[in-house]
Amino acid sequence: MDERLSNLTWLRTFEAAARLLNFTKTGQELGLTQTAVSLHIRALEARLGSKLFYRQARRLELTEVGQAYALTVRQALGDIALATTRLFGAETAQTLTVRVPVSTSALWLAHLLPEFAARHPAINIRLVSNIWTAPEPRDDMDADVEIRLGQGNWEDGTALRLSQETIVPVCAASREQPVLVSELLQGPLIHILGYEDHWARYFAAHELPYASEHARFSVDTTVSALQLVAGGGGYATVLARFAKLSITRGMGIAIAGPEMPFQQSHYLIRRKASGPLRPEVQLFEAWLTEIFARSDD
Known part of the structure; x- marks a missing residue:
């Protein structure tokens, strides 16, 4: 030993x-x-x-x-605590409430949760989503685990970074793939509300001019943007992890250009007033860290 x-x-x-x-x-x-x-x-x-x-x-x-x-x-302490409960205490299912941005939930985490469930069948998951970064006041304290997408500068808790994100342009799989980034300017282009500067940043990184009036569609979530892209509505810029998993799962989209670093990351939020972590929370947070690291490799 x-x-x-x-x-x-x-x-x-x-x-x-x-x-x-x-x-x-x-x-x-x-x-x-x-x-x-x-x-x-x-x-x-x-x-x-x-x-x-x-x-x-x-x-x-x-x-x-x-x-x-x-x-x-x-994770080790969580495993010990759960094993003790199963062997020596009443074996009752534990439920975790996990709050995640809606696009992270729908396009990424929800598809991976069966893996966690297979490892820990005694833990149930209640997945709740919010469109914008800050939850509504009535929801502030009802989540056992919370993930946010941003720059980590929130004042209501400690933020532990889970990921390094990049963005990519995507188009319909049936659409002719652009050969040059400049061809994306021909559009049509899709804006995601809250991330209207994605296209400007992407084209600036490739020293190409861009005006916001080039955008034909505006949607409020990445989920909607990818559905619009898959239907032939044009190009969108989205997180590379969302695009790659969507392609793997058969959505009719394709990556249409090189990746570019994104200024935001996914963070695990620890509330200032939180008490000791329950064993099942410890296990879920350790698993989250594992799957984010795995997909960043």
Whole structure:
């Protein structure tokens, strides 16, 4: 057995500290003093031979290895807790409410959820979607897991980046594929509300002029844009992960040009007032990190 495998108390302390990014709050959650929390973390770092946190004047920040280790530890603790419940406690199904942007849900996550269900049959998923980034006030606290697409600068919680996104132009599979990016300017072009600058950014990256009046259609979701594209309505720029999975699943679209980096990413949101993570939440978050990393490779 690897001698660096640490005692469970240190790992529980590390998981909570990685989630709360505050040793005082970690101590309050676990019934420990701030000093005890700090000693646990230092002992764990010494055992592993690697720093897990950057300690700054008024805040903590996970190192890259700390972020990776936190996800592994969280999944392991979740597995232990669920196994204990199944073997020694009442085996009742647990339900997770997961809030996701509507296009991420419909075009990507919903297609992958059967994989999670196969791994964890005792966990049920309630998937809820919102069109815009910020949820309605009445929905603020009803989600166990929340994913947002943006730049990570929200003030109502801590944002952990899950992805590096790119965008691609797409056209109908039945349409003649453009040979040059400049051919896309002939349109027709589709705008997605909230992302009207996609085409301008895409053409600017290829040193091509673009005027917004070139757009013939405007829709409010990527789902609608892809349906319009598949029906022969023109070209749209969408996240590459949505386009690739849609093509794999048989939607009648094709990628019509090179990928371009996108200034937004998917983030896992941790609410400031959240308490200890339930085991099933730990498992779902670890799985999310895995599937985002897999599709980014």
